[in-house]
Amino acid sequence: MSPLDRKLLRDLWRIKGQAAxxxxxxxxxxxxxxxxxxxxxSLVQTRDAYYDRYRLADIFAPATRAPDRLAHRMAAIDGVSAVEPRVTGSALVDLPGLDLPVQAQAVSLPDLSAPRVNDVFLTDGRMIDSDHADEILLLRSFARAHGLRPGDRISATMNGARHGFRIVGLAQSPEFLYTTAPGELIPDDARFGVLWMSRSALSAAYDMEGAFNEALLTLAHGANEAAVLDAVDRLLAPYGGTGAYPVADQTSNRFVSEEISGLEASSAAVPPIFLGVAAFLLYIVISRMVQSEREEIGLMKAFGYTDTEVGVHYFKLVMAVAVGGALAGCLLGIAGGRALVEVYVIYYKFPFLLFQLDPASFAAGVSVSILSASGGGLLVLRRVFLLTPAAAMRPPTPPDYSRAGNIGRALNAWLDQPSRMVLRRITRQPGRMAGAVIGIACGMALSASMITIYAAFDRTIDLTFNVMDRSDVTVSFTNALSDMAVFELRRDDSVILAEPRRHVPAVFRNGLNSHRGVITGIPPGARLGRALDSQQAEIPLPASGIVLSTALADILNVRPGDRLTVEMREGRQPTLQIPVTAVAESLLGAPAYMNLAALNRALGEPGRMSGVLLAIDRDRAPALYAALRNMPMVAGVSLKSEAEAAFLKTMNTGAGAIRYVMGAIAFVITFGIVYNAARIAHAERYRDLASLRVIGFTRAETAFVLLGELAVVTLAALPLGSLLGHYLSFAIAAGFSSELYQIPTIFDPPSHGFAAIVVIGAAAVSGWLVKRDIDRADLVSALKTRE
Known part of the structure; x- marks a missing residue:
């Protein structure tokens, strides 16, 4: 081993704390x-393999009732490779121990063959026998949530009639990776299920013999998707077609794709932050080391080492830290990925999901960490090349402190000697102190912004379920009913307030921007469900016009006063040009609101509603639930308390769980920055502190000279860190927000206070570690010149 390499090992051991x-x-x-x-x-490969193996449809084409013969005409459309007509419908499943029936979707399977499109993955039991109309397959996650197994019997209400079924198998499907009840966006395995029946049995239940209400199509390679959609819509228009849509707009696939897009954005944006901080810290450490080792550098050059050899020596030090950290990061990334992949298996209903290593990420991680570290190191190595042996072996020119002027001189009479030393250090080296302040402030900003996001998630829940929606129960109907039905519910003794609603699927278009969503009709003066602005003030719904949520307005790139093209997908399906009258704050989904009467007029169906919001007396709720169970027009009943619990669970899993990982990482970064600031100050003044001990300063007084400086720098960084954290929270909130939920940006004083406590705690721990080294210092060795 060469002498320089032995020196490298000694240097690494000496700065082991900072290097670590x-x-x-x-x-x-x-x-x-x-x-x-x-x-x-992992998600992309598993999703694509699952879709391909079980032949997920490329196009979904719902209709009211279309004859089976129409499937042959759709198969003849240019670009269509396969067509599978089927019957679907809503169902209410009665389960023992539950006051309310659970919503479910019934889906047909071909009688005599496996589905050509949207096949199912059988996990338990066997496939259904079309000769037995009571046999069903049940969604595996729903069955497990209720403890159901093959062989169990359940009853369900379909099309107003109650049927008994026997579970013969449990299944999963690529169509139902993300399962939500109709009209909801939050998945809950216990509150929504899927059951598969034979085509003949389900057709009989929904009066669909010889007809279908949804067609599934797969496209040939190179097919024109837009042309196929137009052709399918023309064929289904006379039969109540509500608009064919591609798999990209299918609910389950859309949320899975958004999750993947969010992870891709995070993987591109987050790591550079940490690597940039590391490069900054390495620059400071190596620059201070070069400054303190001027004489040693001069000696090495005087003994014949070239500029390149000396420069490579210090560059090896940078590379040792960078490569060691990168390799440790690769191992941590593998462990973290394998742990999080289990969360996604639960959150999304994949039959399998193995953590797949991306070789490119290893290469990128190691190379980027080396490049970022090299960027900081090369700036320092310029000084090494510029130093000549004669100049390096002379002490550096004493710094000029005359510019400090009389700063702090007025305080000298009030301060003891150690305090004056701290004050002189700060006033005579303002640039160095400013760098330490900015570094600690950046660490606090990361912590403050992440803790603020935690508070923003809580605020999302409060605003969504307590301010915007003040109901207790949501009742949805099988189809649009006369608004007289609301009076029947108001007569129930347990109902305090009932408000009608109408939900109409629609396609919103603004130039090249489009979105497939739902319009919610709200009556004037609504009290249970309201459209609110950013100041939580109620937005009045005019007799004409539409109010968009902030998320939908951003998707469509529209503002109040713009005109929007709205293609209704219900009733007569008119296409309207509607002015946007306001933008409403919405933290869940991307809804649009209209005056209920205006919405009904646009559809040519006055006095209609598709659901009711109820405020109830909870002590009398069982009687109401029993009444709702026996109403044939009721398609589903949702309790807000259960929806809130499901939303909270969603926020704590999947992408929402990443915020906890990032929060922990922010704390690690904060401690690393503060600890390095303390260690660098200690390394710079190691000889001076030893001199103070020799001339009679106590251990406490000596430590105060160093730790007092750290305390002043830390306290000065707190207000700057709070300011930076406030603005950083805007970027992080935008990154976490999606169509599923939006995270509001707020200023939360307790979050900033807690972040300040974290920084002060990190400074206290760092100070204690440094003081321990000061107390253990060998004064004789410290006063010797290292050569």
Missing amino acids: AIGVVIAVGVAMLVMMSGLVT
Whole structure:
């Protein structure tokens, strides 16, 4: 081993604390890149393989009632490779121990063969026998949530009639990776299920013999999707077609794709932050080391080492930290990815999901960490090349402190000697102190912004379920009913208030921007469900016009006063040009609101509603639930308390769980920055502190000279960190927001206070570690010149 390499090992051991802290920061950045890239690869490959193996449809074409012969005409459309007509419908499943029936979707399977499109993956039991009309397959996650197994019997209400069924198997399907009840966006295995029946049995239940109400199509390679959609819509228009849509707009696939897009964005944006911080810290550490080792550099050059050899020596030090951190990050990324992939198996109903390593992420993580570290190191190595032996072996020019002027001189009479030392250090080296303040402030900003996001998630829940929606129960009907039905519910003794609603599927268009969503009709003066602005003030719904949520307005790129093209997908399906009158705050989904009477007029169906919001007396709720169970026109009943619990669970899993990982990482970064600031200050003043001990300063007084500086820098960083954290929370909230939920940006004083406590705690721990080293210092060795 060469003498320079032996010196390298000694230097690494001497700065092991700082090297470890910087290595952890690099490891975190690389781990995030490896973990998120691996999750993206795993989700994409598993999704695509699952879709391909079980032949998920490329186009979904719902209708009211279309004859079977129409399937042959759709199969003849240019670009269509397969067509599968089927029957679907809503069902209410009665389960023992539950006051309310559970909503479910019934889906038909061909009688005599396996489905050509949207096949099912059988996990337990056997397939149904079309000769037995009472046999069904049940969605596996729903069955497990209620403890159901093959052989059990259940009853369900379909099309107003009650039927008894026997479960013969449990299944999963690529169509139902993300399962939600109609009209809801939050998945809950216990509150929504899917059951598969033979085509003949389900057709009889819904009066669909010889007809279908949904066609599934797969496209040939290179087919024109838009042309096929138009052709299918023309064929189904006379039969109540509500608009064919591609798999990209299918609910389950859309949310899975959004999850993947969010992970891709995070993997591209988050790791550079940590690697940039690591490069900054390495620059400071190596620059201070070069400054303190001027004489040693001069000696090495005087003994014949070239500029390149000396520069490579210090560059090896940078590379040792960078490569060590990168390799540790790769291992952490693998462990984290394997842990999180289990969450996605539960959250999304994949039959299998193995964590797939992305070799490119390893190469990118290691190379980027090396490049970022090299960027900071090369700036320092310029000084090494510029130093000549004669100049390096002379002490550096004493710094000029005359510019400090009389700063702090007025305080000298009030301060003791150690305090004056702290004050002189700060006032004579303002640039160095400013760098430490900015570094600690950035660490606090990360912590403050992440804790603010936690508070914003809680605020989302409160605004959604307590301010915007003040109902207790939501009742949905099988089809649009006369608004006289609301008076029947108001007569129930347990109902305090009842408000009608109408939900109409529609396609919104603004130029090249479009969105497939739902219009919610709200009566004037609604009290249970309201459209609110950003100040939580109620938005009056005019007799003409539409109010869009902030998420939908951003998707369509419209503002109040713009005109919007709305294609209704219900009733006569008119296409309207409607002015946007306001933008409403919405934290769940991307809804649109209209005056209920105006919506009904547009459809040519006055006095109609598709659901009711109820405020109830909970002590009398069982009687209401029993009444709703026996109403044939009721398609589903949803309790807000259960929806809130499901929403909270959703936020704590999947993409929502990433915020906890990022929060922990923010704390690691904060501690790393503060600890490095303390260690660098200690390394710079190691000889001076030893001199103070020799001339008679106590251990406490000596430690105060160093730790007092750290305390002043830390306290000065708190207000700057709070300010930076407030603005950083806007970017993080935008990253976490999706069509499923939007995270509001708020200023939460307790979050900033807690982040300040974290920074102060990190400074206290760092100070304690440094003081321990000061107390253990060998004064004789410290005063010797290292050569």
